[in-house]
Amino acid sequence: MKNKGYKISILFSLLPVILMAQQISLSVSVPAEVQAGQQFRLVYTLNAEADNFSGPDLKNFIILSGPSQSTSSNIQIINNQVTRSFATTFTYIIAAQQEGTFTIPGAKAGSGGKQYTSNTATIKVRGASSPPSGTQSPQQQQQQRQSAGGITNKDVFLRVVADKKSPYMGEQVIVTYKLYTRLQISSYQIEQSPGTSGFWLEELLRDSRKLKQYNEVVDGQQYTVAEIRQVALFPQRSGKLRIEPLEIDIVARVQQQAQRRTGDPFFDSFFNDPFFSSRYQNVNHKLQSNAFELDVKPLPVQNRPSEFSGAVGDFNFRATIDKTELAANEPINLKVVINGKGNVRLIDKLNFQFPPSFEVYDPKITTDVQVSQNGVSGTRTLEYLIIPRSAGKYTIKPVSFSYFNPQRETYVNHNTPEFNFNIARGEGHDITAGSAIADQQSIQYIASDIRFIRQAPFKLSKIGSYFFGSSLFYILLVSPLILLVVFVVLLQNHIKNNRDIVRVKNKRATSIARKRLKQAEQFLKEKSGEKFFNELSQALWGYLSNKFNIPLSELSLETVYDRLTAKSVKPEVIDDFIKVLEQCEFARFAPGDKLHEMDQLYEQGLNIIMRIEKELK
Amino acid sequence: MTKESAYIKSSLWALVILTIVFTGVSGYIVAGPADDTIIEANEEYSNGYYEHALELYKSVINQGFASSDLYYNIGNTYFKLNRFPEAILNYERALVLAPHDENIRFNLELARKHTIDKIESIPELFYERWFKSLININTADGWGAFGIILLFIAVVFASIFLLSTRRGIRSFSFYFSLILLLLSIGSLSLAYLQHNSRTSNRDAIVFDPSVTVKSSPSENSIDLFVIHEGTKVRIYDIMGDWYEVRIASGSQGWIKSSSVEKI
Numbered sequence: 001m002k003n004k005g006y007k008i009s010i011l012f013s014l015l016p017v018i019l020m021a022q023q024i025s026l027s028v029s030v031p032a033e034v035q036a037g038q039q040f041r042l043v044y045t046l047n048a049e050a051d052n053f054s055g056p057d058l059k060n061f062i063i064l065s066g067p068s069q070s071t072s073s074n075i076q077i078i079n080n081q082v083t084r085s086f087a088t089t090f091t092y093i094i095a096a097q098q099e100g101t102f103t104i105p106g107a108k109a110g111s112g113g114k115q116y117t118s119n120t121a122t123i124k125v126r127g128a129s130s131p132p133s134g135t136q137s138p139q140q141q142q143q144q145r146q147s148a149g150g151i152t153n154k155d156v157f158l159r160v161v162a163d164k165k166s167p168y169m170g171e172q173v174i175v176t177y178k179l180y181t182r183l184q185i186s187s188y189q190i191e192q193s194p195g196t197s198g199f200w201l202e203e204l205l206r207d208s209r210k211l212k213q214y215n216e217v218v219d220g221q222q223y224t225v226a227e228i229r230q231v232a233l234f235p236q237r238s239g240k241l242r243i244e245p246l247e248i249d250i251v252a253r254v255q256q257q258a259q260r261r262t263g264d265p266f267f268d269s270f271f272n273d274p275f276f277s278s279r280y281q282n283v284n285h286k287l288q289s290n291a292f293e294l295d296v297k298p299l300p301v302q303n304r305p306s307e308f309s310g311a312v313g314d315f316n317f318r319a320t321i322d323k324t325e326l327a328a329n330e331p332i333n334l335k336v337v338i339n340g341k342g343n344v345r346l347i348d349k350l351n352f353q354f355p356p357s358f359e360v361y362d363p364k365i366t367t368d369v370q371v372s373q374n375g376v377s378g379t380r381t382l383e384y385l386i387i388p389r390s391a392g393k394y395t396i397k398p399v400s401f402s403y404f405n406p407q408r409e410t411y412v413n414h415n416t417p418e419f420n421f422n423i424a425r426g427e428g429h430d431i432t433a434g435s436a437i438a439d440q441q442s443i444q445y446i447a448s449d450i451r452f453i454r455q456a457p458f459k460l461s462k463i464g465s466y467f468f469g470s471s472l473f474y475i476l477l478v479s480p481l482i483l484l485v486v487f488v489v490l491l492q493n494h495i496k497n498n499r500d501i502v503r504v505k506n507k508r509a510t511s512i513a514r515k516r517l518k519q520a521e522q523f524l525k526e527k528s529g530e531k532f533f534n535e536l537s538q539a540l541w542g543y544l545s546n547k548f549n550i551p552l553s554e555l556s557l558e559t560v561y562d563r564l565t566a567k568s569v570k571p572e573v574i575d576d577f578i579k580v581l582e583q584c585e586f587a588r589f590a591p592g593d594k595l596h597e598m599d600q601l602y603e604q605g606l607n608i609i610m611r612i613e614k615e616l617k
Numbered sequence: 618m619t620k621e622s623a624y625i626k627s628s629l630w631a632l633v634i635l636t637i638v639f640t641g642v643s644g645y646i647v648a649g650p651a652d653d654t655i656i657e658a659n660e661e662y663s664n665g666y667y668e669h670a671l672e673l674y675k676s677v678i679n680q681g682f683a684s685s686d687l688y689y690n691i692g693n694t695y696f697k698l699n700r701f702p703e704a705i706l707n708y709e710r711a712l713v714l715a716p717h718d719e720n721i722r723f724n725l726e727l728a729r730k731h732t733i734d735k736i737e738s739i740p741e742l743f744y745e746r747w748f749k750s751l752i753n754i755n756t757a758d759g760w761g762a763f764g765i766i767l768l769f770i771a772v773v774f775a776s777i778f779l780l781s782t783r784r785g786i787r788s789f790s791f792y793f794s795l796i797l798l799l800l801s802i803g804s805l806s807l808a809y810l811q812h813n814s815r816t817s818n819r820d821a822i823v824f825d826p827s828v829t830v831k832s833s834p835s836e837n838s839i840d841l842f843v844i845h846e847g848t849k850v851r852i853y854d855i856m857g858d859w860y861e862v863r864i865a866s867g868s869q870g871w872i873k874s875s876s877v878e879k880i
Contacts, residue, residue: 450724453662453693454686456655463683467758468812476765477805480772487776 024048026109026118033124036099038219039064039153042092044118048111050088056105058094066092093152096125156181156252158289166295169238170312171406172342172375177229177246177289180218184253188228191247198241200234200343204371232376234343238298246289254283299404305413311403313342317414328426332386339379344369347380350401355394356444359387391425502549509546513539513609524598532598533588536605540581543609569615580604667697685715692724701731702847706822709880713815716753732847738865752807757815760808764801771797821877823848830870834859841870850877
């Protein structure tokens with residue numbers, strides 16, 4: 001303690017010592033050789049307090065930051081002589097664009113009313129070395145700013161690495177944000193997450209507390225690399241998709257630049273003493289990663305299954321049911337398990353076609369996602385609870401689950417097996433039970449569709465030719481009428497002809513009777529009785545038949561009586577006629593001598609015909 | 618000449634004429650080489666190759682043949698191809714040839730549901746509805762044939778009336794024949810009405826995706842309303858290439874003839 005107090009008193013006693021005169025100059029310091037695209041520092045140092053500064057024309061370089069001014073003072077005490085040096089530095093962070101040798105013109109700085117010009121610097125720019133990772137951007141894109149604490153992007157920078165540059169739509173891309181540092185970083189905070197338009201994003205390091213750390217050599221410098229963030233990106237559309245830069249705030253422990261160096265072990269230890277002045281300082285610094293683009297390929301259209309609903313990755317698929325033999329109203333569990341690598345969250349539910357009498361609830365979907373450094377994988381389980389409401393044999397038809405495998409660049413199809421159920425009648429409300437108390441249900445319509453086509457043969461007809469209005473139609477229409485007319489005419493003729501026959505018969509009745517009677521007279525002379533009676537009988541009947549238009553079949557004594565009465569013949573004449581007829585019939589079949597009777601009957605027959613003729617006139 | 622021979626003669630006549638009727642009617646119905654095409658087309662339809670089925674059906678139409686069944690199948694094919702205006706047109710054509718067909722009406726109704734315009738039609742009076750459904754029981758040809766057959770039977774009964782001497786038969790056949798004659802006249806009138814609506818061809822289906830109905834037959838006239846494809850219109854007047862049309866709701870206006878297809 002005593003020692004320390006002594007030191008301080010010495011220090012303060014020496015302060016008013018006259019400073020040694022020193023020549024003021026503006027010097028430039030720059031690496032002799034850099035890579036194209038590499039950031040480097042261009043430092044102008046004025047060993048006095050600067051009033052103004054005008055920088056050089058840096059047309060061949062990109063100014064990433066600067067000029068940033070910093071001052072430092074240095075007090076040297078050598079052999080009781082105190083030298084106080086004062087320095088103002090102007091620092092540019094620049095990068096060369098092209099290869100070649102460039103000359104940086106001198107800069108100007110003013111101090112104490114005098115202008116100082118630096119000498120020119122020559123710098124050789126080599127070709128850019130290839131970046132260590134595919135998507136790692138050149139360093140010039142890392143728009144790292146130098147903080148007031150003098151942290152440059154050589155000390156610490158942020159890089160983005162993606163595992164593939166042109167993925168398929170929906171294929172996962174693992175993007176790693178690596179923090180390269182040569183400083184001690186005490187903390188960092190992600191300020192701005194990249195915009196994720198067009199992506200489905202899954203943080204991979206959500207749960208891991210420990211960051212993966214390792215050493216890497218970049219441009220000959222050893223860096224500690226920490227993978228601070230890792231995400232799995234699932235591009236949701238094809239084309240060029242930009243990943244916005246990530247911004248982080250870091251707090252770095254930086255060794256102070258204005259170190260007092262005395263070369264004296266005593267003072268060195270004195271000034272480096274943490275009590276007196278901490279050599280490290282916590283400096284806030286903003287870092288921004290590079291932005292980069294992914295060229296997302298669309299999924300091939302060729303051979304794309306119709307069931308494909310956007311799943312990309314590599315999956316296993318299993319569909320099971322817990323029972324196939326059960327009673328109605330007992331639940332069935334249909335479980336579909338899809339596991340594998342890829343975005344299982346985006347797997348849609350399967351479109352099972354359940355029989356209409358199955359009551360199906362919305363599937364219970366559980367998703368178990370594992371994130372790791374290898375990306376997103378997981379299991380998606382769809383659990384369908386099915387309750388068959390009626391007995392019978394039912395089938396759930398196979399359903400396809402298809403996904404795109406980006407490694408093999410093909411679509412893969414998995415089919416569920418065909419599930420057959422044999423459902424027995426259940427307890428309680430069974431629709432098919434048919435009992436009086438069974439709950440009736442209206443028919444469930446599943447969908448509507450048009451009715452099916454007609455089957456051949458068709459009754460084809462010529463277009464525009466119609467039966468109605470055709471000549472055939474008219475012929476047919478008129479023909480019944482013609483037919484009727486023809487029929488009427490024919491009928492009339494027939495009736496007329498019939499009438500003529502009656503008239504002729506009537507006319508001829510008497511003459512026929514006379515002929516017959518003459519014949520009878522002949523038989524009378526020959527005395528052949530049989531023939532005579534026969535002839536006479538026929539003469540009389542024939543006369544009646546012809547005269548009164550009575551068909552022979554209808555001839556009888558009654559009809560004769562009726563007809564003659566109808567023709568208003570006197571009853572005694574009719575009686576006589578009937579008597580003659582009767583006698584004639586009697587004589588025909590009676591035995592014995594009939595000659596006398598024959599004469600008499602002949603006379604009577606003649607007589608009665610004469611009388612009827614007379615009556616009818 | 619006796620009565621028997623007259624009977625035989627008249628029944629022979631009737632037989633001859635009936636033969637002519639049936640051969641005549643069947644003369645309008647052709648079943649020929651087109652049958653194979655239709656069978657093939659039906660198979661293609663069943664297998665889901667609607668485009669090819671359509672081609673085959675159309676080839677039958679191009680041969681100059683048609684039937685309600687054929688139009689119905691074409692309508693179904695268009696329906697399956699989601700070409701609803703064409704489906705509606707073909708169903709309507711089928712319906713002209715088979716107005717009582719329930720399947721055609723069902724499918725037409727389904728096809729209409731896929732059109733954009735929902736038109737509230739003017740409600741018809743009950744007797745109009747009855748009369749329409751009565752007419753639509755049969756086609757013009759069907760009504761015509763029915764009328765002719767009724768007329769034949771009426772003539773037969775008239776003959777019985779003329780021939781018979783029995784009082785009961787005579788009065789029965791007289792009145793029966795009279796009723797048949799009246800029914801025949803009625804049937805023929807329905808045939809005439811049906812034939813008129815068939816040949817006048819006043820209905821059309823809109824084929825353009827959307828058509829602006831104008832107040833007069835000129836492009837510069839005022840727009841009245843817009844109708845869309847699949848809507849049925851009735852043509853009332855023709856002026857150059859413009860039709861004056863009326864839709865089911867009763868609204869009327871002029872449209873270009875090219876935007877519709879006649880049934």
